[in-house]
Amino acid sequence: MNDDVLIHRLAADDLANLVIGDFVASGQTRDVYVWRPDPSCVVKVQRFGAPWFQNITEYETWHAARGTPAEKWLAPVCWCSRSGHILVQKRTYPTDKPLPRSIPKFLEDSKRSNWGLWDGRMVCHDYGTASAINNGVRSKATYRPKWREE
Numbered sequence: 082m083n084d085d086v087l088i089h090r091l092a093a094d095d096l097a098n099l100v101i102g103d104f105v106a107s108g109q110t111r112d113v114y115v116w117r118p119d120p121s122c123v124v125k126v127q128r129f130g131a132p133w134f135q136n137i138t139e140y141e142t143w144h145a146a147r148g149t150p151a152e153k154w155l156a157p158v159c160w161c162s163r164s165g166h167i168l169v170q171k172r173t174y175p176t177d178k179p180l181p182r183s184i185p186k187f188l189e190d191s192k193r194s195n196w197g198l199w200d201g202r203m204v205c206h207d208y209g210t211a212s213a214i215n216n217g218v219r220s221k222a223t224y225r226p227k228w229r230e231e
Contacts, residue, residue: 105123116169127166138167158170180203
């Protein structure tokens with residue numbers, strides 16, 4: 082390995098340690114950490130080789146939902162890298178607060194661990210597999226989910 086490559090790898094490692102804080106959770110394709118520059122956010126790191134880009138889906142869903150009634154159901158996305166490997170999102174917190182009785186149809190992965198408390202209300206923070214493109218964030222269709230504890 083030449084010196085330039087080593088220096089760039091060390092710099093990348095230092096930069097990651099500067100902005101990536103404590104581990105929060107792990108899912109099928111991503112790991113979630115506290116975002117050190119703003120602990121009211123998390124950073125979602127897409128694993129290399131994952132079969133789909135949940136960060137990009139989440140980013141696109143958030144931007145499609147902004148300014149619509151669907152926006153109130155989602156944890157806001159603050160930033161996504163061009164490659165889709167890094168996403169910064171507002172941090173939610175687990176709660177015993179009851180889950181909504183009815184949710185938008187595009188939020189089809191209805192398990193408690195995908196939801197948390199943000200800004201005083203229950204929102205979905207894991208919508209990287211949402212069917213927003215097919216079901217549409219602008220649709221008023223809702224359903225009564227069968228909540229799963231996972």
